[in-house]
Amino acid sequence: MAHPRLPDLSLARQTLDRAAHRRTDPDLLPKLLADPLTRVLPVRAGQAPVAVEDGRMHLVTVPGPEWEGPEPLAFMGEDGVGGAYLAAPIDAPVEPDVPVPGVAEGTTWAGLREAGAVLDDTGAGLLTSSVALLTWHAAHPFCAKCGARSDVTLAGWERICPVCGTHHYPRTDPAVIMSVVDAADRLLLGRQAVWPPRRWSVLAGFVEPGEPLEAAVRREVLEESGVHVGDVEYLGSQPWPFPSSLMLGYRGAALTTDLRPDGEELAEARWWTRAEVVAAMADGSLLLPGPVSIARRLIEEWFGGTLEDGVDSWR
Template identity: 45%
Template sequence: MRYPHERLAANPHDRIAEHRTDDAWLAERWADPHTRVLVVSGTRIRPRDGRIDWVGPAEAPDGLRVLLGEHHGHAYFAVVVDAALSKAAQGEWTPLRGLLPYLAGEGAADVAPLVFHALGLAEWLFVTRYCPRCADPLHPRRSGHELVCGNGHTQFPRTDPAVIMIVTSGEPGSADERCLLGRQAVWPAGRYSTLAGFCEPGETLEDAVRREVREEVGVRVGAVDYFGNQPWPLPASLMLGFVAHAETTEVTVDEDEIEEARWFTRAEMREQAEAGTLVLPGGVSISRSLVEHWYGGPLPGQW
């Protein structure tokens, strides 16, 4: 079974890091009309006609050129321009979360890794202005993949590991097996999702799963099995998916991040999803993949 989140990483580009400082190669590719460019204003891009808008180099505005790599024989760049451009026309420029529907289709999903790469770097460049060691201004190099200050301190893009898990209880595969989903108070009625949280310093991923589940819903987890992962530059995360096997089932929500958490059998999940009283995560998220992995197939409805 191919899971929904895998569509966004099925055909990654070659990042060709060896060319990030090759000025002659970069100039040659920029002069090629077949090269594709994504214009990013701050951390937003502007879709056109229901699709991600890649332009030729001649159409791209001035800005920081970021080499993304090669894909299907062509070079891909992002040009990062001032955030004021998107602020002046907010309705036309969209952050990454709003772009996910544009990336869900089979054809559009082919460029999703390029979009994630571009917006992940744009977010890092947008928020990383001063050296954390000496507070001097930072300047880009290596085609936007490094920042350096006047004192020679180099900064690199960071990715924060986050765990996301479906918690199960009961004999695996049995009719009585249940999974645990939670909801936040700000979500519309009926919306539930898997639990998630960030890994803390000095913590293994498995222990992060156990801690987050205990903190959010009061359930103690024993065995933790790795499922898969998904880049999630919102703003700079790598979502690492797990199946967590519960040792206790009493639920006590923290009433901070989680308003309510419920156990569902497969029959209950199917019935409520069909009725629309249970609304499950979106189709391209690893959260959706975890739910369908546990359920054993596709389910109706999504955020």
């Protein structure tokens, strides 16, 4: 792939060294918990504790020796100056009056949609990876081959079935997401059938087995909107752990402009000029995806700059 044209995507910022070579140490997690430089990030229902200082949001982590909650499940990496990060899943309701050991009562909890775009690079990368990995564990506790409950190994990065010996690894589902532009430089936006009337976005879809990414772009656009796409250009990618996607962003050149939304994935499809997007956002008749999403960045790449939300926004 060529060098991405969408740098610094909110959930694609990674500063920690994953230090995968350390995962084979069976005593890694206990040793790190005893180290005062280790930080534990509690995660429950895709959210982590956050605080705001000097106008900036940051994750609230707990020093390893002070952690009194559930045993951390995964080693997330090193910061390069001696510190390590662990992720601990919290099986408790996301309610302000439900305390979490080591986290002060009243602490705010936030997920990636709320915090992903405003956390610093380390915090955004840590929360994204932690949510993705812990969500996979929560959804795959049993062996897919024989049905037995599997054991967590490799410091959280593998599950092994004790009955049939099958190894299971964290799953990532590739999906393409694309800005489609016609010869008049108009942008194709669609509205999913399950969305309220004012919400529009670029088209997206999962890559099928054995399918090249560029072919997936052309297939998804044709299936959903009836538009044929020619040239396809890679722009960038970012994780989207809702629950386990990796969004691969493209820009496609439309060969046709007749729109035939399928009525299932897309209730409506429309070509937009830049002036129409600005006017509709200003009066609230067009709600675009929030800044944490690659969808918003694809739209702004076509637009040529940052778009300001109007009286309402889509979060």
